[in-house]
Amino acid sequence: MSAVTADPVSPEPSRLAALGPAVEAVIVPIGAVAAAAALFSLFLLVLGKSPLTFFELLWRGGFGTAFSWQNTLIRTAPLIFTALCVALPARLGLMIIGGEGALVIGGFAAAVVALPMIGVMPGWVAMPVMFAAAALAGALWIGFVGYLRHVRAVNETIASLLMFYIAVAVLNFFVEGPLRSPTDPNKPSTAPIGADFKVGSIPGLDVHWGLVVGVVLAIAAHVLMTRTTFGFAARVTGGNVRAARAQGLPVGKLMIATCALAGACAGIAGYFEVAAVSGKANASLIAGYGFTGILVSFLARHNPIAIPPVAVLFGGLAAAGGLIQRRMGLPDASVQVLQGLIFLFILVSETVYGRLSLFSPETRR
Amino acid sequence: MSEEGGRAIGVETIGMTKIFGSLVALEDVSIRVRPGTLHALLGENGAGKSTLVKCMMGFYQPTRGQMSIEGHEVAIRNPRDASEARLGMVYQHFTLVPSLTAAENLIVSRPDCPEIIDWKREIAALDAFMATMPFRVRLDTPVSNLSAGEKQKLEILKQLYLDRRFVVLDEPTSVLTPDEADEMLGLLKGMTTRGELTILMITHKFREVTAYADEVSILRRGRCVGGGLVGEIGTQEMARLMIGDAEIRERAARVERTATPVVLDLAALHASDDDGLPAITSIDLKVHEGEIVGIAGVSGNGQSELVEVLSGQRDLDDGRILVHGHGFEPVRDQMARLKVFSLQEEPLRNSAVPRMTVAENIALRTFDEAPIASLGWWLKPGTMKARARDLIARYRVKTPSTDTPIENLSGGNVQRAVLARELSGDVDVLIVANPCFGLDFASVAEIRTQILEQRNRGAAVLLVSEDLDEILELSDRVAVMSGGRITLDAPIGATDRSAIGHAMAGGH
Ligand SMILES: Nc1ncnc2c1ncn2[C@@H]1O[C@H](COP(=O)(O)OP(=O)(O)OP(=O)(O)O)[C@@H](O)[C@H]1O
Numbered sequence: 002m003s004a005v006t007a008d009p010v011s012p013e014p015s016r017l018a019a020l021g022p023a024v025e026a027v028i029v030p031i032g033a034v035a036a037a038a039a040l041f042s043l044f045l046l047v048l049g050k051s052p053l054t055f056f057e058l059l060w061r062g063g064f065g066t067a068f069s070w071q072n073t074l075i076r077t078a079p080l081i082f083t084a085l086c087v088a089l090p091a092r093l094g095l096m097i098i099g100g101e102g103a104l105v106i107g108g109f110a111a112a113v114v115a116l117p118m119i120g121v122m123p124g125w126v127a128m129p130v131m132f133a134a135a136a137l138a139g140a141l142w143i144g145f146v147g148y149l150r151h152v153r154a155v156n157e158t159i160a161s162l163l164m165f166y167i168a169v170a171v172l173n174f175f176v177e178g179p180l181r182s183p184t185d186p187n188k189p190s191t192a193p194i195g196a197d198f199k200v201g202s203i204p205g206l207d208v209h210w211g212l213v214v215g216v217v218l219a220i221a222a223h224v225l226m227t228r229t230t231f232g233f234a235a236r237v238t239g240g241n242v243r244a245a246r247a248q249g250l251p252v253g254k255l256m257i258a259t260c261a262l263a264g265a266c267a268g269i270a271g272y273f274e275v276a277a278v279s280g281k282a283n284a285s286l287i288a289g290y291g292f293t294g295i296l297v298s299f300l301a302r303h304n305p306i307a308i309p310p311v312a313v314l315f316g317g318l319a320a321a322g323g324l325i326q327r328r329m330g331l332p333d334a335s336v337q338v339l340q341g342l343i344f345l346f347i348l349v350s351e352t353v354y355g356r357l358s359l360f361s362p363e364t365r366r
Numbered sequence: 367m368s369e370e371g372g373r374a375i376g377v378e379t380i381g382m383t384k385i386f387g388s389l390v391a392l393e394d395v396s397i398r399v400r401p402g403t404l405h406a407l408l409g410e411n412g413a414g415k416s417t418l419v420k421c422m423m424g425f426y427q428p429t430r431g432q433m434s435i436e437g438h439e440v441a442i443r444n445p446r447d448a449s450e451a452r453l454g455m456v457y458q459h460f461t462l463v464p465s466l467t468a469a470e471n472l473i474v475s476r477p478d479c480p481e482i483i484d485w486k487r488e489i490a491a492l493d494a495f496m497a498t499m500p501f502r503v504r505l506d507t508p509v510s511n512l513s514a515g516e517k518q519k520l521e522i523l524k525q526l527y528l529d530r531r532f533v534v535l536d537e538p539t540s541v542l543t544p545d546e547a548d549e550m551l552g553l554l555k556g557m558t559t560r561g562e563l564t565i566l567m568i569t570h571k572f573r574e575v576t577a578y579a580d581e582v583s584i585l586r587r588g589r590c591v592g593g594g595l596v597g598e599i600g601t602q603e604m605a606r607l608m609i610g611d612a613e614i615r616e617r618a619a620r621v622e623r624t625a626t627p628v629v630l631d632l633a634a635l636h637a638s639d640d641d642g643l644p645a646i647t648s649i650d651l652k653v654h655e656g657e658i659v660g661i662a663g664v665s666g667n668g669q670s671e672l673v674e675v676l677s678g679q680r681d682l683d684d685g686r687i688l689v690h691g692h693g694f695e696p697v698r699d700q701m702a703r704l705k706v707f708s709l710q711e712e713p714l715r716n717s718a719v720p721r722m723t724v725a726e727n728i729a730l731r732t733f734d735e736a737p738i739a740s741l742g743w744w745l746k747p748g749t750m751k752a753r754a755r756d757l758i759a760r761y762r763v764k765t766p767s768t769d770t771p772i773e774n775l776s777g778g779n780v781q782r783a784v785l786a787r788e789l790s791g792d793v794d795v796l797i798v799a800n801p802c803f804g805l806d807f808a809s810v811a812e813i814r815t816q817i818l819e820q821r822n823r824g825a826a827v828l829l830v831s832e833d834l835d836e837i838l839e840l841s842d843r844v845a846v847m848s849g850g851r852i853t854l855d856a857p858i859g860a861t862d863r864s865a866i867g868h869a870m871a872g873g874h
Pocket residue numbers: 362363364365366386389391409410411412413414415416417418764765766774775776777778779804806
């Protein structure tokens with residue numbers, strides 16, 4: 002082509018300017034957490050409690066000792082999975098808040114497929130089957146939400162939340178009825194899967210393998226979103242669905258597939274809760290990991306790579322809850338107040354991105 | 367002028383400089399806009415026009431430089447400061463709330479808008495205000511029902527209602543028909559001569575400059591390279607200042623063909639608009655190999671719905687699209703196999719992903735094919751960027767780097783990046799809508815030539831345009847749409863402006 006002369010590509014921008022958004026992505030969430038902590042301190046002062054003691058106990062209960070680290074990491078694994086259940090669809094602009102439901106159904110499915118194999122099959126056969134059943138059940142659960150969204154334009158946020166209640170009802174029905182095991186008279190549960198099918202600990206740590214699987218899955222999710230055509234298409238769809246349509250991308254299929262992947266992650270969380278922690282399916286599956294995972298994903302800005310460290314933070318918060326309750330005479334829910342505040346500040350901080358003159362150039366017009 | 371209590375104010379920029387990262391978008395720009403004048407700001411795409419006015423309005427903080435209002439230096443740190451200094455701006459894209467009525471839009475835009483609005487009183491006050499205005503819009507209609515021209519008028523009325531005395535218009539006429547543009551500019555010109563207002567207008571149309579502007583300033587690559595009174599500086603000179611001594615591309619010669627086969631065949635298409643009402647009815651149209659069929663019409667007569675149907679953004683209620691005699695559905699593999707490409711208007715809304723990088727946006731069409739994808743699923747960002755760099759150079763997209771989010775490019779360069787993507791392939795069918803909106807004159811020549819070249823290579827081109835001159839210049843055949851139907855379909859030699867105008871108004 003020969004026409005108007007103009008130098009087309011100016012030199013690449015300086016390294017520092019290119020770092021701006023990355024630095025911002027770290028500083029803004031930290032600021033939000035700090036602000037939430039400050040407000041929470043005020044809340045404690047009003048109650049006549051010492052914020053210093055609170056944060057000291059939080060540290061000790063979550064991260065101070067080898068034992069508390071172990072407690073924290075056990076809670077980290079399910080948070081990674083459930084956060085992924087929020088982060089993946091978020092890339093498509095879908096807000097799934099019912100990961101808890103997929104976790105419950107996944108855990109239940111794992112326990113159910115184990116039943117006929119107990120004492121019949123060796124662990125190396127049963128465990129993959131349980132894992133697959135959990136992932137598949139979760140995938141179908143949230144995949145159905147994506148399907149409703151695509152085919153019937155049902156709001157995925159509400160649908161996934163309502164599906165959570167259905168999941169709880171399904172679990173309760175079977176656990177308290179047809180599948181109730183006589184071994185546990187106090188708490189209705191399915192029959193224990195037994196030691197053969199149990200997931201062990203990471204050598205040298207008293208933490209089950211779910212943590213490793215979680216980190217691997219988070220990295221895989223990152224690679225999927227950034228380095229594959231599937232992730233590219235998903236980002237196009239999330240960024241501008243009209244453009245995605247004009248490129249002939251299968252928007253509906255992408256939505257359903259991403260939701261199914263997300264649901265599989267949450268289902269795997271359920272698998273580890275059953276196969277590594279409780280050994281059976283019962284109401285303790287409904288521990289709120291699915292909901293805390295929403296916070297984790299938001300704090301990580303739906304970036305899979307950032308999810309594991311953030312999950313550690315929230316795992317620590319959860320682990321310290323009991324200690325704080327005992328020592329300070331605070332209700333267990335006080336940690337949830339802190340979590341809620343963090344969430345609030347994270348949502349507020351979303352509006353700050355690109356506005357801090359510190360990180361010019363302006364990223365928006 | 368302002369001495370006699372005139373409302374218009376004079377504004378000056380002094381040494382305005384804006385640096386984005388390592389890109390110097392503006393360098394030491396000093397422009398003086400005298401009170402009560404209509405001042406035009408010219409420059410090729412990416413010259414820095416929008417950046418300059420955004421600095422003036424406190425939307426960007428200049429790296430260096432000052433603003434002076436009525437001879438006093440004033441610091442404009444944010445848009446609020448600008449509005450307190452009685453400066454206002456009408457952006458390239460509408461900023462009205464579509465679901466509110468015109469009156470509501472005006473009232474809620476007031477900075478001193480009370481918490482509880484006494485609608486009766488406000489509307490009475492608004493009526494009194496409108497009575498003093500040279501033009502009117504229907505106040506009680508939701509903005510979504512207004513035409514583009516009415517919206518543009520409302521945007522301007524909003525500025526006056528907010529008592530702005532200096533108003534910037536960023537390409538105000540790109541969404542208007544020439545008649546609407548003339549009407550609006552005539553009214554604005556009247557207001558400036560009466561000393562009620564000062565206007566700084568960004569435009570790419572020389573015709574508007576010579577007919578309405580008093581003075582002109584020209585930017586080139588971020589610098590102010592000249593300007594003066596409109597009578598004293600001719601359009602030739604303006605063009606030279608805009609693009610330097612570069613040559614405008616010669617229009618490609620039209621290769622004449624006869625009796626070529628039909629490539630794109632639209633058979634009895636029906637589709638509805640967002641409210642479920644019929645938007646296009648029984649559209650029958652054939653486009654032959656090596657032919658450009660231009661679709662003319664006043665905007666809002668179903669053209670955008672037709673383009674949406676053809677590019678997969680809107681479902682067809684009835685009818686068939688055939689390409690080379692095969693049924694065509696706008697999904698990815700068929701688009702690739704039948705080589706169907708489309709270029710829509712408003713690229714940031716329709717054909718680009720604003721937050722994704724320039725390289726990724728250029729790869730939108732090819733990311734799932736070799737060489738960018740290996741095995742069909744593994745992306746190679748290096749290859750993607752290399753290809754983007756090649757197209758950026760060939761289509762002269764001005765961008766700081768391949769990694770810049772495309773929303774940071776100037777309006778015209780977003781358009782070029784999208785054009786680079788859709789025109790660089792092997793094209794059999796090309797669907798284009800208003801391809802030259804917001805482009806400078808040199809780029810217009812360039813893009814039209816490329817469309818002609820695709821035609822000469824044998825592509826079937828469907829060109830939807832609100833610019834009748836563009837249609838008359840490029841098309842082999844003209845069709846006119848009115849009320850969702852084709853009201854005229856004739857070879858270019860067998861029709862004329864008056865027949866087309868008659869058909870546009872709905873006649874047969
Ligand atoms: N927010 C931003 N970040 C980085 N670069 C930017 C930003 N905004 C504009 N630029 C760059 O500044 C230059 C000038 O852009 P500007 O939008 O002012 O051009 P323009 O004269 O309005 O062009 P057009 O006629 O195409 O609208 C462009 O090269 C653009 O890429």
